[in-house]
Amino acid sequence: MLTRIDHIGIACFDLDKTVEFYRATYGFEVFHTEVNEEQGVREAMLRINGTDDGGASYLQLLEPVREDSTVAKWLAKNGEGVHHIAFGTADVDGEAEAIRGKGVRVLYDEPRTGSMGSRITFLHPKDCHGVLTELVTSAPSRH
Ligand code: MC0
Numbered sequence: 001m002l003t004r005i006d007h008i009g010i011a012c013f014d015l016d017k018t019v020e021f022y023r024a025t026y027g028f029e030v031f032h033t034e035v036n037e038e039q040g041v042r043e044a045m046l047r048i049n050g051t052d053d054g055g056a057s058y059l060q061l062l063e064p065v066r067e068d069s070t071v072a073k074w075l076a077k078n079g080e081g082v083h084h085i086a087f088g089t090a091d092v093d094g095e096a097e098a099i100r101g102k103g104v105r106v107l108y109d110e111p112r113t114g115s116m117g118s119r120i121t122f123l124h125p126k127d128c129h130g131v132l133t134e135l136v137t138s139a140p141s142r143h
Contacts, residue, residue, distance in 0.1 A: 002095065004051040006088035006136040007058040007115070011071050012080050015063035019044050022059065031058065032116055040069025045115055055088050055138055060115060084122070086134035095135050096121050104128065117141070 012018040022028045031047035046059040062083060064072035074083055089095045092111045100106045105124035114120030117139035125132040 001091075002087040002089050002135070003053045004055055004088040005057050006055065006086040006118075006134075006138065007045070007060040008082060009060045009062055009084040009086065009132075009134070010081065011062050011064075011075050011078075011083040013063065013075060015042055015044055015061055018061050018063075018080075019046075022046055022061070028059065034115065035065060036113070036115070037065075038112060039071075039114075040064055040066045041071050043115060051088075053088070053090070058115075060086075084132035084134050086120070086136050088136050088138065090137060092119050092121060092135045092137040099123060099135075111135075111137070 010018070019030055028046040028048065030044045032045040033043065035042045041062045042065050043063070044061045046061070048057045048059060050056050062071050064075065066072065071083065096106045096111065104127040107122040107124060111119040111121045114134075114136060119137045121135050123133040123135070
């Protein structure tokens with residue numbers, strides 16, 4: 001079961017300036033930052049609210065850390081904006097398998113490491129009406 005919006009991923013050229021925009025405009029504060037080398041991004045998580053299943057929903061601001069990263073490629077083509085949406089689930093493996101069985105391309109054979117120790121996978125945007133879609137099981141310590 002997909003139980004919440006875990007985060008909305010927003011691609012930006014300058015993470016610090018974008019963080020400052022969200023702080024000054026809406027009052028959202030940075031909950032967590034990290035560099036995910038595998039994904040080629042530096043990211044800031046802005047916690048928006050807690051959810052009924054004990055998780056939370058975030059805005060995830062993403063700045064590429066190398067030219068060949070998927071986010072750098074996307075920014076070069078589209079400019080800044082919403083890059084993906086992520087649904088939270090207690091069972092990313094099971095959800096990925098079930099969705100693959102419905103004919104949607106799941107991009108990873110096994111979930112990889114995402115923000116704050118989560119386990120993540122992605123669904124191909126061309127199979128999801130143009131939306132790059134991520135499935136996330138957050139680390140147990142986050143609940
Ligand atoms: C590409 N496309 C998108 C898209 N990225 N459509 C909607 N939203 C996006 N974000 C479209 C392109 O416009 C193109 O359409 C087609 O998909 C193929 O794209 P491409 O530019 O030729 O690029 P590919 O095929 O090399 O790669 C696309 C793919 C890739 C989705 C497979 O971006 C990928 O593996 N993404 C998953 C990983 C990722 O995005 N990581 C960054 C966030 P046309 O019509 O022009 O053919 S990391 C993250 O979020 C972590 C840290 C976390 O949450 O914890």
